[in-house]
Amino acid sequence: MSLSRKTCLVGVYEHPTRFAPDKSQFQIAAESIRGALDDCGLTIKDVDGLAMAGTGIGPMGIIGFCDYLNLNPNYVDGTQIGGSSFVAHTAHAAAAIAAGLCEVCVVAFGSTVASSRGGGAGGGGDTADQFEIPFGVTTVGAYAMIAQRHMHEYGTTSEQLAEVAVTMRLHASMNPVAKYRNPITVDDVLSSRIISSPLHLLDCCIISDGGGALVITSAERARDLKKKPVYILGTGEAMRHAGRGKRDFLDIAAAQSGKLAFERAGVTHADIDMGMIYDSFTITVVSQLENLGFCKPGEGGAFVSGGRLRFDGDFPINTDGGGLSSCHPMMRGMFLVIEATRQLRGECGPRQVRDCKIALVHGTGGALGTRHSGATLILSNQ
Amino acid sequence: MPDQKEKKYLKPLPHIDEETRPWWEALQRHELYIQKCRACGELRFHPRAQCTECLSPRTEWVRCSGRGKIYTFTTTYQNPLPGFRESLPYIMAWVELDEGVKMLTNVVECRPEEVKIGMPVEVVYEDVTPQVTLANFRPAR
Numbered sequence: 376m377s378l379s380r381k382t383c384l385v386g387v388y389e390h391p392t393r394f395a396p397d398k399s400q401f402q403i404a405a406e407s408i409r410g411a412l413d414d415c416g417l418t419i420k421d422v423d424g425l426a427m428a429g430t431g432i433g434p435m436g437i438i439g440f441c442d443y444l445n446l447n448p449n450y451v452d453g454t455q456i457g458g459s460s461f462v463a464h465t466a467h468a469a470a471a472i473a474a475g476l477c478e479v480c481v482v483a484f485g486s487t488v489a490s491s492r493g494g495g496a497g498g499g500g501d502t503a504d505q506f507e508i509p510f511g512v513t514t515v516g517a518y519a520m521i522a523q524r525h526m527h528e529y530g531t532t533s534e535q536l537a538e539v540a541v542t543m544r545l546h547a548s549m550n551p552v553a554k555y556r557n558p559i560t561v562d563d564v565l566s567s568r569i570i571s572s573p574l575h576l577l578d579c580c581i582i583s584d585g586g587g588a589l590v591i592t593s594a595e596r597a598r599d600l601k602k603k604p605v606y607i608l609g610t611g612e613a614m615r616h617a618g619r620g621k622r623d624f625l626d627i628a629a630a631q632s633g634k635l636a637f638e639r640a641g642v643t644h645a646d647i648d649m650g651m652i653y654d655s656f657t658i659t660v661v662s663q664l665e666n667l668g669f670c671k672p673g674e675g676g677a678f679v680s681g682g683r684l685r686f687d688g689d690f691p692i693n694t695d696g697g698g699l700s701s702c703h704p705m706m707r708g709m710f711l712v713i714e715a716t717r718q719l720r721g722e723c724g725p726r727q728v729r730d731c732k733i734a735l736v737h738g739t740g741g742a743l744g745t746r747h748s749g750a751t752l753i754l755s756n757q
Numbered sequence: 758m759p760d761q762k763e764k765k766y767l768k769p770l771p772h773i774d775e776e777t778r779p780w781w782e783a784l785q786r787h788e789l790y791i792q793k794c795r796a797c798g799e800l801r802f803h804p805r806a807q808c809t810e811c812l813s814p815r816t817e818w819v820r821c822s823g824r825g826k827i828y829t830f831t832t833t834y835q836n837p838l839p840g841f842r843e844s845l846p847y848i849m850a851w852v853e854l855d856e857g858v859k860m861l862t863n864v865v866e867c868r869p870e871e872v873k874i875g876m877p878v879e880v881v882y883e884d885v886t887p888q889v890t891l892a893n894f895r896p897a898r
Contacts, residue, residue, distance in 0.1 A: 510861055522831075570834060572832040619805075
């Protein structure tokens with residue numbers, strides 16, 4: 376059964392906060408839901424499905440949130456696979472709606488990870504932790520080891536990685552709610568201090584508060600809503616880990632989830648007008664672009680150079696400024712889907728990608744250098 | 758009375774469970790093992806109660822040479838966790854053992870400017886508490 380174009384994103388909302396010591400994560404999620412419902416003209420009474428993950432809530436947090444908002448949904452999804460969770464929630468909602476499990480599903484997120492200084496997406500308790508935490512694994516360190524291996528195998532340079540950060544900052548300068556908006560140069564990135572070699576401070580995402588929400592419904596129901604629907608064409612999910620000690624660390628989840636999404640969407644790479652590609656670190660972008668098949672393994676460094684990723688370049692990505700400059704409350708998948716939807720609606724003002732008809736969203740959760748999830752969506756306004 | 762002079766170990770300790778205890782106990786004897794499936798013969802690390810390839814619980818332990826090569830590494834300059842913040846910078850690496858599996862570790866007795874991918878390394882045991890020994894690696898001698 377093909378799910379292509381049976382369901383669509385009809386409402387999105389990005390919470391403008393980047394620091395909210397006065398709010399709870401549930402409050403940010405609830406405010407985001409209000410915004411996303413206003414965006415499409417539906418009310419909370421229309422919602423019969425809920426998906427949620429968070430930085431400071433456990434796997435059962437969704438029950439508490441239903442209590443908080445007095446929701447009694449017919450369909451719930453508390454999938455927690457790190458930052459890519461909301462991309463996966465969107466895919467699951469599409470399947471649930473197509474299967475008749477619910478009609479209007481909200482995907483919600485609220486986080487106070489910056490102001491409360493607590494809670495990660497991880498949650499611990501997994502067997503592999505005991506073989507890693509004694510050695511001082513940090514999130515940056517795990518990605519840095521991917522970067523080191525990439526440089527070793529392919530000759531990728533710190534200058535090439537820096538290009539990603541520079542482009543994201545340019546995009547952030549055109550996004551009024553982005554956290555860091557002053558332009559930076561490759562030299563700025565290279566002269567920022569090393570956090571975990573070879574990654575510099577400016578190779579790393581920011582830490583902010585934030586939140587957002589999505590409203591997903593059937594193509595039929597979408598017809599009489601406020602805005603032009605954004606159709607879900609194809610989805611894919613995957614996991615990568617140490618693979619009993621045998622893994623090639625440059626083979627990441629995106630290779631599997633991307634292939635599935637392209638097959639299910641029935642489109643090719645040449646059809647993609649823009650990408651929302653998880654940028655927890657500069658190397659994350661390079662590795663994902665290769666594994667999604669936008670360039671060959673080893674060509675990612677050259678691919679991201681020369682302004683190709685700019686909103687007016689050959690392959691625009693992360694036009695909101697990304698996790699490197701706009702917003703990264705430990706989990707960023709929500710913002711990937713929101714900005715892709717805004718681009719496909721033509722709502723992005725100075726950073727709007729011209730003739731944007733098909734967008735690809737890819738999220739990574741966890742850590743590329745240890746174990747992680749990947750989730751891909753292909754979306755279209757037609 | 759506890760020995761006041763005993764130096765407190767600040768880094769996080771592994772949460773050892775029944776599934777992995779034999780591996781940690783071998784480290785206390787300064788021996789490094791990986792697992793091999795008795796049904797299909799595949800090697801695996803980290804230890805698990807069953808083979809990831811055929812799900813057989815029939816497992817044997819294979820003693821490792823303790824030698825391998827650096828597969829990838831990073832030198833960490835920022836980590837606020839107690840124990841690590843006092844030992845910055847430190848080198849963390851995935852080492853590919855000669856037996857063919859990769860293991861996360863710290864590279865010790867090595868300066869950051871010396872570590873390289875492909876560098877031969879050998880295991881060196883660190884008894885961090887009476888209950889826990891870690892398998893670190895150093896440049897092969």
